[in-house]
Amino acid sequence: MPNRKIPAPTVNRLSLYLKYFSELTSQGVEYISSGQVAEKMGLNPAQVRKDLAYFGKFGRRGFGYGVEQLKQEISKILGTHRQWRLAVIGTGNLGRALLMYQGFLSRGFKPVAGFDVDPDKVGWELDGVHIYHFDELEKVIKSQKIDIVIITTPKASLDGVMERLKGSGVKGVLNFAGKHLLEAEGIAVRNVDLAIELEQLTFSMTNKES
Amino acid sequence: MPNRKIPAPTVNRLSLYLKYFSELTSQGVEYISSGQVAEKMGLNPAQVRKDLAYFGKFGRRGFGYGVEQLKQEISKILGTHRQWRLAVIGTGNLGRALLMYQGFLSRGFKPVAGFDVDPDKVGWELDGVHIYHFDELEKVIKSQKIDIVIITTPKASLDGVMERLKGSGVKGVLNFAGKHLLEAEGIAVRNVDLAIELEQLTFSMTNKES
16 A cells, blocks of 8 residues: 555645645646745645655646645645544533534534433534434444534543443544543544644744744 | 754744653653653654754763653643633634633643633633623733633634734734634734644544555
8 A cells, every 4th residue: 555655744734735625626727837836825835746746746847736636635645635524522512622623524524423321411413413322322323323422521430431342333432531542443533632733833933032 | 053954843842841750750751762752652762862862962871861851841842831721712613712721731831811702602601711792802812911812713704813913912823713814913823723633633543544
């Protein structure tokens, strides 16, 4: 698989390229040069050429890169050429924000269920998405064909939630619970830590000031 | 400044090292080897040694790295050795979740104000943080000494918000508004796009499956 050789920082940039190329196709732009991509995205042109070279020989001298073809190729590599069905476990402020996040559906991620243990939350619908009791987790994952679970529970509940997810059919977990999770057997994990976003920002601020 | 030479992927990992080293010092661990760091964090030991080499010669043969010293050095580089005062503009579900996010204060980020235009939200307190009308933005940024603003408004409001922030004294913006912002003069910007977190997850899932 050529995918395996793509370095992590390039994988990070793939999402940014995909977003930009999607904008371009919706504007009817057919070809773009690596220099234009670099300028628009604030990257080094040599880096852009190196990144785009992972997807094959799409550049045509004098024309640039075919935007639609690149877009489709990156979608396939990221796995976003299909739709994924999401559930959110924990429907506090953050969980509800994620269930109703406007940026998911257009990118191929469809929220279909929420889970909570709080009787005040169970039974509600948010933008047409039902909140189930956590006791029904395995049953609903199967009936709703849920691929990905977003966890926003308190830290203390995280291990218990992961135990229930093993063997449930869920293939990926996005973890907002504030405690680092390693990959579980058969389940890919990505840890989100919002304080890291602020630390990366203060790194830029500190270097800008000095 | 040596900081300027640190490559972006290393800066990304600095936050992870900082978190791990903070855990270790709270457990009373004084020294650690690059092999142990690599194993715990799922990284390559050579990469860890290379990353840590950016902060100077802290490794002592037979002892490993001095955890406290590394932690302080990384904090200084990231700019988290001091406390930063935050405001959140837009107090919908996501904005409220961020104002009350448990993971910020312990990492040096103190939410001190919220802003909204909705009369149903203005005037409330969330965990002791007052929600002001957006009209009062510049005044409150000065009186509350706000360094960083987190934006969770709709996309359409983003340019207007940025215009108001220029010259306000704010030095950094964390942008959740779902539209890419470039650096403004004097204001560092970091764009957060939660769909990217899901795309990076489906990349791992797709490669795992194949």
